[in-house]
Amino acid sequence: MILFNRGLLLTILLAVLAGAAGAWLAGRHVVQRHQQPSLHAFVHEELALSSEQERRLEVLEQDFAVRRHAREAELRAANAELAAAIQARHEYSPEVQAAVEHFHHAMGELQKETILHVLAMRTVLTPEQAVKFDRRISEALTDQAL
Structure with missing residues (x-):
């Protein structure tokens, strides 16, 4: 042995x-x-937005940036907890498990914030723009981009 x-x-x-x-x-x-280009680039470069739409989207994007940064900070904190828990005992301890769960929770919250942001962006679009937007979102989520 x-x-x-x-x-x-x-x-x-x-x-x-x-x-x-x-x-x-x-x-x-x-x-x-x-x-493909980012969703941000797609919306601003390929949907022929009006100046009013650009203004409304800018407000949404600024708000989302604040929330995204907060969620990303939570992810970094959860990673630091995980590193400390692994270093403390070098085994899959209850502390490691709790840190992993904290990370998964933070990641889920970031995903929810992102989905809410995408749905809010859609409300600014015209029906014709929304069709293109929806197609792009569907392609991104199903990895079927051409």
Whole structure:
């Protein structure tokens, strides 16, 4: 039977986490290089907005930016909790589980804020613009962009 000391176990855990993070970042980079313009760019560049629509969207975007930054700060705090919990005991402890749950909750709240923002943006559009917007949202959510 092979006995693992804590240092070796921690090294293996950190190597696995670093490998997963690297793969995730590389995947994001590849996807972003082949992605359509952002929803923001699509709305402002391809929907021929009136100046009144631009003004109303700017208000929505400023409000969302504040809420998004708050949610992102909560995600960073949850990650810091997770790091501290792992470092404290080097096992999947109740503290690690709580930190993971905190992170998932914060991520879910950010997703809700984003969905509410997208729906609020839609209310500013004309019916013709909304058809294009809806198509773009559907493509983004189902990964069917051409």
